[in-house]
Amino acid sequence: MMFRMLLVCALVGTGSALSCRWMEHKYEEYRDNSLDLLNAMGNNSINAINSTEDADLEDALAFPNELYNLASKARTEETLRFMAQLLDEIVSVFEEDQTSASWQESAAEDFLNVITQQADGLRSCVASQSQRKNKKLSLYFRRMSNLLEQTGHDIETWEWIRKEVKMHLQRADLLLPAKTN
Template identity: 50%
Template structure:
């Protein structure tokens, strides 16, 4: 009995320590990622005003609304961790034709990977592994309908960059709520 009480206390203590990452680092990593995305846009020489995102890859506002209504902040953090993980996967695609430098792309990938790992440290393993199937499907559609169909072109990457900027902003708002 005493062992169980001690185990529960240790779990709660460990959980509160890991969530300090959200208080001390999350905002800094978000700002760093957004600054890199802004730099990537400034380096863009192509105009994507006439290039539109396919309807199949429209921004999933309803998923964020649903996640924001979660009663427990760990569920919000889990959703944010999942989004960041999917951004990492997306940015591991071929960026050869992107308008930004390879170094800038690598820097962004490093920042977003560290942020995803940090957020994941604030959620339990079962919560982080929780299926966010609709969001996963959304990112697969982005990869298929934007990157693959547009042959990983600079225009495709600019559309992806803008979608990712929105996701980072929304994930930040969600995790801070």
């Protein structure tokens, strides 16, 4: 009898990942907070970044867009794992030398704290804590870090990365409504 009760509890607990308490009560707060912090970091940046440089950076570092297509078609848990990895990869880039960035170090620290908590929250909604990472996603962010090193962590590259990260946070957020149907 005790085994049956445990089995029922386990099955109920692993229902839809979107019914996870963290997703219901905290996800939007952390998402909004991370975007607000990223926007505030941009308010301190230079307004006129050379659009030619932006185009060059985009050519040098094209994101494998099929990853979002795959994540949108995946099971909810796989989508949440993808989103958590995306956040972890963002954290690893923002741990680079930011002395040339236009924002204050404390703003970046606040952003990293919120992103880390958001990734932890997403992982808390996944039943199996597989450590399998998406290699293409890791490679993209590794190339981003390499680009930072090649440019000497300059202000223009950091601003381009801030904009890219904002776009990725917004795109990842769009993965969720498809899971609520």
